[in-house]
Amino acid sequence: MSQAKRVVLVSRPVGEPKASDFRIEEFAPPSPGAGEVLLRTIWLSLDPYMRGRMSDAPSYAAPVPVGGVMEGGTVSEVIASNNPGFARGDIVLSRAGWQTHAISDGKGLAKIDPKLGPVSTAVGVLGMPGMTAYTGLLDIGKPQPGETVVVAAASGAVGSAVGQIAKIKGARAVGIAGGKDKCDYVRKELGFDDCLDHRDPDLAAKLKDACPKGIDVYFENVGGAVFEAVFPLLNTFARMPVCGLIAQYNDTEAQAPKWAGVMMRNVLTKRLTIRGFIVFDFAARHGDFLRDMSQWVREGKVKYKECITEGLDSAPGAFMGLLKGANFGKQLVRVGPDKA
Amino acid sequence: MSQAKRVVLVSRPVGEPKASDFRIEEFAPPSPGAGEVLLRTIWLSLDPYMRGRMSDAPSYAAPVPVGGVMEGGTVSEVIASNNPGFARGDIVLSRAGWQTHAISDGKGLAKIDPKLGPVSTAVGVLGMPGMTAYTGLLDIGKPQPGETVVVAAASGAVGSAVGQIAKIKGARAVGIAGGKDKCDYVRKELGFDDCLDHRDPDLAAKLKDACPKGIDVYFENVGGAVFEAVFPLLNTFARMPVCGLIAQYNDTEAQAPKWAGVMMRNVLTKRLTIRGFIVFDFAARHGDFLRDMSQWVREGKVKYKECITEGLDSAPGAFMGLLKGANFGKQLVRVGPDKA
Numbered sequence: 001m002s003q004a005k006r007v008v009l010v011s012r013p014v015g016e017p018k019a020s021d022f023r024i025e026e027f028a029p030p031s032p033g034a035g036e037v038l039l040r041t042i043w044l045s046l047d048p049y050m051r052g053r054m055s056d057a058p059s060y061a062a063p064v065p066v067g068g069v070m071e072g073g074t075v076s077e078v079i080a081s082n083n084p085g086f087a088r089g090d091i092v093l094s095r096a097g098w099q100t101h102a103i104s105d106g107k108g109l110a111k112i113d114p115k116l117g118p119v120s121t122a123v124g125v126l127g128m129p130g131m132t133a134y135t136g137l138l139d140i141g142k143p144q145p146g147e148t149v150v151v152a153a154a155s156g157a158v159g160s161a162v163g164q165i166a167k168i169k170g171a172r173a174v175g176i177a178g179g180k181d182k183c184d185y186v187r188k189e190l191g192f193d194d195c196l197d198h199r200d201p202d203l204a205a206k207l208k209d210a211c212p213k214g215i216d217v218y219f220e221n222v223g224g225a226v227f228e229a230v231f232p233l234l235n236t237f238a239r240m241p242v243c244g245l246i247a248q249y250n251d252t253e254a255q256a257p258k259w260a261g262v263m264m265r266n267v268l269t270k271r272l273t274i275r276g277f278i279v280f281d282f283a284a285r286h287g288d289f290l291r292d293m294s295q296w297v298r299e300g301k302v303k304y305k306e307c308i309t310e311g312l313d314s315a316p317g318a319f320m321g322l323l324k325g326a327n328f329g330k331q332l333v334r335v336g337p338d339k340a
Numbered sequence: 341m342s343q344a345k346r347v348v349l350v351s352r353p354v355g356e357p358k359a360s361d362f363r364i365e366e367f368a369p370p371s372p373g374a375g376e377v378l379l380r381t382i383w384l385s386l387d388p389y390m391r392g393r394m395s396d397a398p399s400y401a402a403p404v405p406v407g408g409v410m411e412g413g414t415v416s417e418v419i420a421s422n423n424p425g426f427a428r429g430d431i432v433l434s435r436a437g438w439q440t441h442a443i444s445d446g447k448g449l450a451k452i453d454p455k456l457g458p459v460s461t462a463v464g465v466l467g468m469p470g471m472t473a474y475t476g477l478l479d480i481g482k483p484q485p486g487e488t489v490v491v492a493a494a495s496g497a498v499g500s501a502v503g504q505i506a507k508i509k510g511a512r513a514v515g516i517a518g519g520k521d522k523c524d525y526v527r528k529e530l531g532f533d534d535c536l537d538h539r540d541p542d543l544a545a546k547l548k549d550a551c552p553k554g555i556d557v558y559f560e561n562v563g564g565a566v567f568e569a570v571f572p573l574l575n576t577f578a579r580m581p582v583c584g585l586i587a588q589y590n591d592t593e594a595q596a597p598k599w600a601g602v603m604m605r606n607v608l609t610k611r612l613t614i615r616g617f618i619v620f621d622f623a624a625r626h627g628d629f630l631r632d633m634s635q636w637v638r639e640g641k642v643k644y645k646e647c648i649t650e651g652l653d654s655a656p657g658a659f660m661g662l663l664k665g666a667n668f669g670k671q672l673v674r675v676g677p678d679k680a
Contacts, residue, residue, distance in 0.1 A: 060576070236400070242608050244608065245608060256596050256601040260601075263603075264560075264567070267582050267616040268584065269392075269399045269616070270616065271616040274613070275611070276606075276607040276609070276611040
């Protein structure tokens with residue numbers, strides 16, 4: 001076997017992560033001990049939450065230690081097994097992180113059924129991002145027919161699913177994305193009713209035009225300027241599931257939103273619901289999610305797009321790009337071939 | 341019949357309401373037309389929400405017009421009736437406002453059953469304030485046994501009920517009130533586990549000591565300094581029903597809370613739920629409320645205190661005092677005798 005490779009965190013980024021915050025190391029491919037399996041990474045998923053793991057600010061999960069392997073979800077192949085639960089050739093969902101090979105005792109591994117779709121979807125539309133969209137929108141946002149749902153990063157893994165599920169539920173879906181190509185894709189391919197460019201200096205006015213009946217559900221995954229544009233348009237009883245604030249992840253100082261002074265007053269007078277969540281809070285909904293979402297994907301009601309970079313070495317650059325919206329679709333790193 | 345009296349809004353207050361924002365007028369007692377009743381006010385309820393009605397900022401209800409009679413809930417006696425639904429002598433809950441007499445077509449009047457308790461409780465513990473506490477705490481706050489519930493204005497109509505219901509549900513209740521007498525009452529008479537003085541310059545540190553396991557439910561009815569002290573103590577999955585912001589009602593400029601810059605980040609990482617409501621949102625729960633609350637009052641599990649001023653002329657002053665916490669208990673104006 002050739003050398004294995006991993007990406008370690010060299011330093012906690014201040015502001016935007018830089019290439020020098022990461023180091024690519026070679027290491028001897030590990031051997032599985034008793035009860036363990038050796039995994040080969042096929043797909044590494046890159047997701048905005050990883051910016052949080054690079055920081056030691058308090059959060060719902062511990063940070064990656066400096067010198068440690070970057071965390072991440074992977075689609076991996078079992079290439080050696082001393083664990084009766086897994087056989088060579090099994091494709092599994094794992095938290096193997098940013099590396100070509102990893103050892104696992106089998107805990108937390110989930111076999112992927114290749115019949116449900118391409119295995120990469122296990123970290124995309126049929127995985128954590130898809131389930132984040134599904135549970136946040138349906139269990140917190142609860143869109144009703146005729147209501148208006150707004151979501152940013154609308155061509156991304158979570159946002160694209162949010163808008164398409166909103167349409168399935170009979171709501172009006174308005175996306176926000178970066179640039180004309182993404183907006184065209186969101187409107188024409190994904191079937192959102194409208195999509196606006198967050199770089200448009202006139203975003204607030206255009207969003208108002210795109211939401212003539214106001215906003216009933218704002219699926220918050222970006223924060224920043226989009227939140228500023230959305231907030232005054234929220235209707236009475238609007239719901240705001242909050243799963244991310246990507247536009248603020250690189251902030252070195254906390255920025256109070258423009259609406260900070262009137263926010264609680266609006267919560268009161270409009271009876272808003274603002275609720276933070278992470279996908280694991282809705283673990284009990286995994287069966288419902290997989291049933292509905294795989295059916296919607298098969299029927300063509302939920303489409304998805306992947307943005308693939310090649311080789312583990314590309315991961316730091318791809319991640320830095322993800323935080324700036326350079327990706328177009330679900331960001332994946334092809335670490336190894338589908339079949340070894 | 342002697343002259344009738346009413347309090348009209350002369351001007352929209354800037355900051356704290358002043359005596360000159362109100363005018364007391366005499367008027368000829370009106371006569372009920374076909375289908376109408378004439379009401380005599382016994383009790384006028386004074387409540388913090390009235391500050392909102394004096395302002396023309398957007399809210400869930402229209403403002404009182406300048407020159408119009410101040411709005412308010414009353415316990416009134418039917419003293420003449422051309423409406424088959426009401427007889428002379430009926431005691432009704434009405435929105436007759438700040439006046440001694442009013443005409444009603446019967447819509448929105450609810451007969452009060454004097455067997456449930458003193459009729460004044462229909463605008464107190466068995467009325468809107470009690471139901472605000474009941475629905476906000478139980479339907480949004482959802483306190484679990486062993487959790488910690490914090491509420492301010494803890495000797496007031498809403499706060500006192502919140503803490504006592506929290507105790508009934510097995511939670512730890514920590515109140516915040518203004519001054520030693522109120523705090524003693526909240527602890528000793530109402531049975532809260534602790535009560536802190538909001539004027540204490542060390543409030544944040546003392547609140548932390550009073551909530552060794554953090555805060556799971558913060559029933560928000562005041563905003564301001566109490567919110568500042570509470571926010572960093574909120575636990576993961578904490579719930580924050582928001583029914584009022586009395587500490588901010590007289591603000592002439594929107595004040596961003598100290599935590600504004602990190603508020604959404606905390607919503608995300610702690611998966612907080614912040615939800616505004618008004619009692620009318622839970623109208624369907626009125627039967628449950630009346631059943632439970634009247635039983636708890638009869639059993640002595642929920643106690644209440646009334647702060648009574650005499651005569652309609654006292655209403656403006658009592659209301660100005662209410663906004664500063666001068667009242668001790670549910671603020672009522674005795675406009676007329678129980679029996680004419």
